[in-house]
Amino acid sequence: MNVSKRWLHDLVPGLQATSAELAEHLALRGAPVDTISSPGEDIADVVVAKVLSARQHPNADRLSLCEVDGGDGVVQVVCGAPNVRGGTYYPFAPVGAVLPGDFRIKKAKIRGELSQGMLCSSKELGLGREHDGIMELTGEFTPGESFVTAMGLDDATLDVEITANRGDLLSHAGVARELASIGAGSVVLPELPGDPGVSLAYVEGTGEVAAGGVTIRIADPDLCSRYMGAIIRGVKVGPSPEWLQKRLRGAGARPISNVVDATNYVMLELGQPLHAFDLARLAGPGIVVRRSSPSEPRFTTLDGESRALNTNMLMICDAERPVAIGGVMGGLDSEVEDDTTDVLLECALFDPKSIRATRKALNMSTDASYRFERGVDPDGLRTALERCVALIVATAGGTVDAQALDCCPVRFAPSLVDLRLARIEKLLGVAFEADYVNELLHPLGFVVEGSTDGTLHVRVPGYRSYDVKREVDLIEEIARTHGYDAFPSDLGPSRPGSVPDHPMFLLEDELRAAMVGRGLFEAHTPAFAPPGEGDVEVANPLASTEPFMRRSLVPALLRRLAYNLARGNRDVRLFEIGTSFAKAGPGSPPHEETRLAAVLVGRREPPHWSVAEEALGVWDLKALLEDVVGRAYRGSAAVAPGSVAGDTFDAQTTFVVHDASGNAVGHGGRVLGTAVDTPVWASQVWALEVTLPSNVLAAPVASYSALPTVPAVERDLALIIPDAVAAAVAADLIRGSAGEELEALELFDLYRGPAVPEGTRSVAFRLRFRSPERTLKDKEVDRNVTVVLKRLEEELGVKVRG
């Protein structure tokens, strides 16, 4: 909200502070100031000048020669604006003045004629965008007076950030209340120039009221608890006086006409939106406040937009049709125009939730709806109406009907909240005395109406009735006004929590450390995915290119890999631990899994002069996959050759991971060239992805076994194994047939070539035998080996290499 500094000073007697001090004070009250702008700062040299005459430049068709009175004698100025006329006032930058952009005005000769200064457009002054001509000033001025002062630009505008709970701060009076304690302690409404001193008598009713030939009826009191109206006859619509225009500009508002400006003034000052109807254009004349009917599908608001209505929207209607969307925007057909003479001024209270639903359905937000949605002072309607009437009469003339209308089906009753001093101490950790609590609350409008046994009974002012309903709400007011800075900051004793560290975090920590140790960099990618990469759809995605939640982490990582390759990074090893999403039952949240994925390309190790370069290969991928699976599944899942659905992995070089129950929980392998965008020089790309178990398995406790005291006996076997027999199958058979003395089995060589028959390869195993009790004899070991060879030959067709 834009707040005028001058307005605040008028509202808070005794307030003395710079803009920066006000901003600091408001920040410490919970209303930080985003920016402070003083539009007049850069154009202090500009004065108001009167152009006495303007005639054609003798040497240029489009230029004029003007005689200008800038207060310091009459000078000649060459002007290119089409709208320059004699007898009119304009902003004028005399020779020596500096304009925004460090533009210094100098004496010049333009097409042979002397020009001493510049008549300015609003754009040149940094006040507007239009550049159709110079800025014509209306009103009476003294040539040479400061343009900034004359226009009221010597105010400062503070852009105050208002939190959603503080609708009361959407007004100058509300902001002023937060500053009262650094002024004389209270907020006083400033006197209006030319205030006629109107006093109104009210015709009151709960359903329908009538006065001055106008009726007001509330048909839907659940959405409108009060609707007041005042009739002003014989107004003359025209520009507002200069003081009012300045005030509005200081608060960032644009002056329109006296009647509209008066309603805006009161809204900006008190936070109560008001609306002025042209009485002559209201059928009846009367007002009916009711929900829209199905026969009224559309309505044209005063901005000329035709808007679709629904039957939950509250409409302000005359005797025949809707004339405004209640609390949101007036209609085009009933707004005050230049020829309006009689005005019905609306001052009403609408239900915040209904306003919110309506303006959301209409996809719009207005100054009025913004305030009603956050809560308007239910106790301030008469003050606002009377102030607005006074301002209209003062600025547009006319007379107000002595009888105003006040239709109020639901009367506001201020609430009393009990506040226990002991509870304040329990929550804030500091004891507060009753007198001091009163001192803190009073300037904000809270009244301590009495106390019993350490409990204060506090009356909440209407403008705070929306956010202060409970004891804790008052305690926040006490903490806030006491000042958060004023609380001590001593660390007291505390108990450790009852919640153990989540095991998934421990597993993630372990895996991250392992991946980093293996030379991978951790990547972060957002979980959004393009079509085809997920089945969980975002209903209101921001980017239509990524409307899904990812099923797998690999595609985004491959894109990051490609991004790196495209930038010449030839060695890329990335991993990520993140969430994958899969559709669950209708209407229920998706199924989430925590997964680890990795992508790799480039060399196995950094180039070194002592070894030849070698690209990452299948055995590196398999090792990485086994490491991840081993840590995640603690030995209960197996990595085996297999195939993966989809077109990311090469079927010949893919591993799949199965857990103890046989569920596929991961895979890895070579990425097909069609699945990743790589330059020709890039080496093979590898990827893996493992779902981490949702019930994280604890790392097993290592159990000690005594180190052997007797020597081992080793035997090397060179075997000719048919290609159809997997090495792992042969190894399993060796393990199963070598006897319990087999301590270890190692595959240490593999050969394929002319020395072995076609369709086979030679595989060398080293078997280590040991008995815990005694040294084995060669003969015993040889017997075991014979059994192994026999079974290999019989069951797998494996022969010893001759």
Next chain:
Amino acid sequence: MTDSNPIDALRALEAEALDAISGAPDEDALEDARVAFLGRSEGRISAVLRGLGQLSADERPAVGQEANRVKAVVTAALETRSAALGRPAGASGLDLTLPSRKPWKGGLHPITQAVDEIWHIFRDLGFSRARGPEADTEWYNFEALNTPLDHPAADEQDTLYLVDSVLLRSHTSPVQMRTMERHEPPIRIIAPGWVYRRDTYDATHTPAFMQIEGLVIDEGVTFVDFKATLAEFARRYWGPDTVIRLRPSFFPFTEPSAEVDVKRVITRPDGTREETDWLEIMGAGMVDPAVIENAGYDSERYTGWAFGMGPARIALLKHGVDDLRTFFENDVRFLGQFAR
């Protein structure tokens, strides 16, 4: 060999050789020393080794062992001195100035590093880590946290929805309720995790980002504890001269609510010290009694405080990164700058 004890003689020779080596002013002098002690034909240590055969079988092993030891020590001293004189080893030796053979270096993402640093401080303050789903219901994301859906506060975080009342959590605060449902006080947790908002990518916004929730619930927890713990965190993270400032704010699930700012003291290379501006680091406050009641706890008995902070922003400020989107590019040259 003389009559004196051959081992003593070897030790004297060792001392003499080491003196000559350390005193060698250049390569030529060093080579002279090598020849004098280890030279194949004239070297004095070589001579001892050659003469071993003439010793008695009793003496031979001990003297031989000692002679070999002295030879090794002197050889090492020659190499060290040679390297010190700036000459790479000769044709037969290794040039040890050549680069070493290293494995690839990996590293954690800078945001993870920030999360870990923050976590380690809170761990030392008695906290543990909790987590919850990233897709959650309106109840956990809003209503359980005292945020009615028809209140303007529900708009402040523009939420991404999946179906009906299921959404991508817009903050980590749903973990508050999910943790309280499963555990009894005292609660002392942080909850790092991804959150989602309907924001466009720019230098300071990304639609998915990390957040760290904090929650403390126990008897006797006050605003003073809240303020003191966050001040302690700030000092441990940014240094002992760091101060915090709490500014009143509004979050539906805390009351009183605060924005927390820090002011650090930076020591420049020339030793001068400078205070930074106030820097907003988190939203926080005392847990609203309505939230405590929603968890099934007695709000008269239990009080608490909570916070939410953005580690990406903290990492950005810490490392001088000027655009949050850089964190998502995952350029290995960028990630390598944070490797340890």
